[in-house]
Amino acid sequence: MLSIKRVPTVVSNYQKEEGGEAPEGGCGRNCLKSCCIQGARLPLYALKRVDKVAEKELPLLGCKEHCSVAFLDSLILGEWEERMQRGLFRYDVTACETKIIPGEYGFIAQLNEGRHLKKRPTEFRVDKVLQPFDETKFNFTKVGQEEVLFQLEASDNGEAQFSPNAPIDVENSPSFVAINVSPIEYGHVLLIPRIFECLPQRIDHASFLLALQMAVEAGNPYFRLGYNSLGAFATINHLHFQAYYLAMPFPIEKAPTKKITKLSDGVKVSKLLNYPVRGLVFEGGHTLESLANAVSEACICLQHNNVPYNVLISDCGRQIFLLPQCYAEKQALGEVSAELLETQVNPAVWEISGHMVLKRKKDYDEASEANAWRLLAEVSLSEERYEEVTALVLKAIASVDLSVKPQCAEEVDSVSSGTQPAMVAGSQQCLVLQ
Ligand SMILES: [Zn+2]
Numbered sequence: 001m002l003s004i005k006r007v008p009t010v011v012s013n014y015q016k017e018e019g020g021e022a023p024e025g026g027c028g029r030n031c032l033k034s035c036c037i038q039g040a041r042l043p044l045y046a047l048k049r050v051d052k053v054a055e056k057e058l059p060l061l062g063c064k065e066h067c068s069v070a071f072l073d074s075l076i077l078g079e080w081e082e083r084m085q086r087g088l089f090r091y092d093v094t095a096c097e098t099k100i101i102p103g104e105y106g107f108i109a110q111l112n113e114g115r116h117l118k119k120r121p122t123e124f125r126v127d128k129v130l131q132p133f134d135e136t137k138f139n140f141t142k143v144g145q146e147e148v149l150f151q152l153e154a155s156d157n158g159e160a161q162f163s164p165n166a167p168i169d170v171e172n173s174p175s176f177v178a179i180n181v182s183p184i185e186y187g188h189v190l191l192i193p194r195i196f197e198c199l200p201q202r203i204d205h206a207s208f209l210l211a212l213q214m215a216v217e218a219g220n221p222y223f224r225l226g227y228n229s230l231g232a233f234a235t236i237n238h239l240h241f242q243a244y245y246l247a248m249p250f251p252i253e254k255a256p257t258k259k260i261t262k263l264s265d266g267v268k269v270s271k272l273l274n275y276p277v278r279g280l281v282f283e284g285g286h287t288l289e290s291l292a293n294a295v296s297e298a299c300i301c302l303q304h305n306n307v308p309y310n311v312l313i314s315d316c317g318r319q320i321f322l323l324p325q326c327y328a329e330k331q332a333l334g335e336v337s338a339e340l341l342e343t344q345v346n347p348a349v350w351e352i353s354g355h356m357v358l359k360r361k362k363d364y365d366e367a368s369e370a371n372a373w374r375l376l377a378e379v380s381l382s383e384e385r386y387e388e389v390t391a392l393v394l395k396a397i398a399s400v401d402l403s404v405k406p407q408c409a410e411e412v413d414s415v416s417s418g419t420q421p422a423m424v425a426g427s428q429q430c431l432v433l434q
Contacts (some may be wrong), residue, residue, distance in 0.1 A: 009181045011190065011236060012143040013088060032141045032148070032176075032195065037168060044166035044174075045075060046155035047213045050288050053318050063104070071162065072217045076177065078243070079149035080187050083179050088147060090114060093183040099355075103369030105251040108355045111364035112288035115357065117180050124237050126328045129229050129306050131237055133200040139238035140178065140192045148178045149189060152214065160217070170196050175210055180242065184350055184357055188244035191225065199239040201230050203299035203311075209292040211241045216288065216317035222247045224314050227298075227351035228404055231308030232325050233348035236325065251354030252321055253314050257281050260390075263397060265290035271390075272321070276376035278386040288317070294397050295320050301396035307389055310349035319362050323352050324389050327379045340375055347379040 026036035083089070091114035101107040123137045133139070151174040155161055166311055168174060171196040180188045191214060193199070193207035215225050225243040228234040257270035260280075267285040272278065279300070285291035295311070302309045302324055312321040327347050330336050343363050350357060356372055358364045363371075381389060 010182055012138070012140070012178075013090075014142050014147075015138045016143055020261065026123060029142075030031055030145045032143060032145065032297075036145070037170060040145055040168050041165045042145070042168055042176075043075070043079070043150035043154065044161075044163040045072060045150050046153050046159075046161040047072075047155050047210075047217050048155055048160035049132075049158035049265070050213060050216050052285070052287055053216055053291065053316070056220070070219070071160065072214075073220050073223065075150060075162070075190060076218065076223075077187050080179060080189065082147070083149070086146070088179060088181060089183060093185060093188070097361050097364065099367070100248070101367050101369055105354065105369060105372075106247070106249065106254065107363055107369055107372040108248060108368075109367040110184070110355065110357050112357050113359060113360060113361070115184075115359065123235075124230060126231050128302050129231050129308055129331065130202055130228055131200060133198050133237060135198070138236060139198060140176070140190070140195055140236070140240065141198065141238075143178060145333070147181065148176050148217065150177055150208070151175065152177055152191070154210075163202075173197050178216075182245065184355075185244040185246050187223070188242065191241040191243060193239055193241075201228075201237045201239055202235045202294050202303050203227065203229075205293055205296045207239060207241075208296035208299065210291060212288060212292045212313060212317050212320075214243070214294075215313045219316050220245070221315055223316075224250070224312060224353075226313070226353070227299075227311040228348045229303065229308050229310070231306075231328050232310050233328070233346045246355060250312075250313065250314070251275070252277075252279075252352070253319070261394065261398075263294055265294070267291055267294040267397075269394070269397070271292070273344050276373045277323050277325065277380040278383070279321055280390065282320040282322065282361075283318060291317075291320070297397045297400050298322055298393045301393050302389070305392055310352050312349055312353050321353070322393075323349075324381050324386070325352070325379045326381055326385075330378060336378055340378060343375070345375060347375060351375060352379060391392060 014031065030036050074414055099109050101109050106194060125129050151166060151168065153174060175191065175193045176195045178190045178192060180190050191211055193210050211225050221243045223243060225241050227241050230237060252275060253274040256273045259268060259270045261269050261276055263269065265286050267290055268283045271280040282291060282295050283401045285294065299309065299311065307324045308328060309322060309324045314321065344359050345351060356367065358367065
């Protein structure tokens with residue numbers, strides 16, 4: 001049944017191996033650093049310009065558009081399958097058992113004994129959402145070139161473009177799509193925006209827009225992108241999103257919502273209802289950028305206020321869930337029950353969305369809606385704190401002109417602090433207790 005190697009969770013085959021032989025012309029690992037990158041080539045996909053997420057009711061897409069949408073989807077899966085043939089993954093995720101937990105919500109349980117058996121050494125503090133990039137820790141410039149599927153950028157002429165063997169323009173900050181060598185599901189990849197800028201794990205406008213564009217252009221409702229902040233079970237402090245395919249609805253996608261407000265740029269913000277984790281849902285907007293800017297501004301607000309959070313991009317980019325969480329904080333305070341701790345489940349974006357990745361056969365066999373709910377209820381902010389955090393977020397996103405897109409991370413910070421003095425002042429008061 002299981003053909004899983006018992007290894008700690010790593011996202012790259014180079015995460016654990018330091019040192020090693022250095023043959024001529026490189027460090028021997030064919031990595032992405034200056035030792036090996038000279039002259040290297042990788043496929044390059046340029047995303048077409050999308051002004052707005054198509055409404056679901058729109059008639060069938062024209063052939064041209066349809067073909068380019070299918071292309072990104074098949075590029076991801078084709079390249080991913082090829083890496084599986086080459087044996088680059090640490091276990092065969094297609095052999096992991098998955099089942100739908102009986103009940104009203106349709107939580108999905110996966111038994112994945114290969115992923116986290118040993119505890120990963122903590123590489124950064126879990127009580128700080130923003131931490132500087134640390135060159136000495138594992139980061140994605142250390143992965144092998146064979147783990148990178150392709151380069152991703154915005155098209156210069158608005159049309160989708162593909163080049164199977166493009167040079168890597170390090171100076172021009174390409175974004176990469178790479179495999180996660182410890183996959184959770186079929187086609188599990190990492191999107192690493194502007195990889196050579198070595199950005200820490202924090203959302204900025206441009207990076208979030210890129211992730212949203214990728215979801216739109218993949219055009220497959222079973223392809224979701226997710227983000228974990230530091231303190232919300234990100235494991236590497238180098239800016240990255242995750243994505244994979246799972247051909248079933250996530251419980252969070254089926255939860256009812258209640259509209260809170262509509263922003264001037266047409267973005268609708270709602271509250272999740274009848275779901276164990278409290279959160280916000282973003283939809284619509286006059287342009288794709290307005291939707292991206294509303295969400296990223298909300299994320300930047302949470303970052304400034306040191307509130308750990310997870311983001312799920314669903315439904316081909318039409319629906320975005322933002323979930324502040326406090327599980328790690330409760331863990332640190334000794335407020336999580338021994339029973340929950342024993343499962344060693346880290347409630348990151350996938351678990352919060354209802355795809356429970358379980359490490360023990362016992363938990364898989366005994367998986368029930370009540371157990372899933374109990375875990376996720378511990379992840380959620382309390383009603384009181386959720387309302388407090390939501391008020392900060394709504395204030396932040398109402399106070400910026402969402403149609404203005406800052407050009408880089410530095411600018412994002414200056415825009416945020418320039419336009420939201422009240423929020424920045426509040427950020428000195430840590431919401432995460434230490
Ligand atoms: Zn190298």
